[in-house]
Amino acid sequence: MNKSPAIVMTRLDVQRLEKVLDNMQAPLDLLEALEDEVLRARVVSHKRIASDVVTMNSTVRFIDEASEREFVLTLVYPEQAGRPGTISILAPVGIALLGLKVGQCINWQGPQGRPLKLKIMDILYQPEASGDYHL
Numbered sequence: 001m002n003k004s005p006a007i008v009m010t011r012l013d014v015q016r017l018e019k020v021l022d023n024m025q026a027p028l029d030l031l032e033a034l035e036d037e038v039l040r041a042r043v044v045s046h047k048r049i050a051s052d053v054v055t056m057n058s059t060v061r062f063i064d065e066a067s068e069r070e071f072v073l074t075l076v077y078p079e080q081a082g083r084p085g086t087i088s089i090l091a092p093v094g095i096a097l098l099g100l101k102v103g104q105c106i107n108w109q110g111p112q113g114r115p116l117k118l119k120i121m122d123i124l125y126q127p128e129a130s131g132d133y134h135l
Helices: 011-023 028-040 092-097
Strands: 008-010 042-044 059-064 069-076 086-088 105-109 115-125
Touching: 008 011, 011 028, 011 042, 028 092, 069 092, 069 115, 086 092, 092 105, 092 115
Parallel strands: 008 042, 069 086
Antiparallel strands: 059 069, 059 115, 105 115
16 A cells, blocks of 8 residues: 555464455455555564554554544454444554554555554553463
């Protein structure tokens, strides 16, 4: 999409996301955007991921600097999306958040092509930091 900051993902998240990519009937552009992010990520063990990195099932406080709106959302797999406070990994914002560190910004294209400038403010919960590797 745009020139993006370096990202880090856990090996477990990558394995689980590859299954999502293989089995989902989602719009092709979203699947390709997620696949591109997975391919460009530096992959580390789930036991070695820094606690300030957005992983799957992390609860993240971030701001869209383009609109100055702040959000607190949990990044989830598609089958868990739809509950209040969640964002699917197959949503443009979800794809953009994965792998970013606290303080990092990313320029991304949102729904209907709306430009987004997302900045990670805080990670309120990260499964790996809590030893919750089964999520």
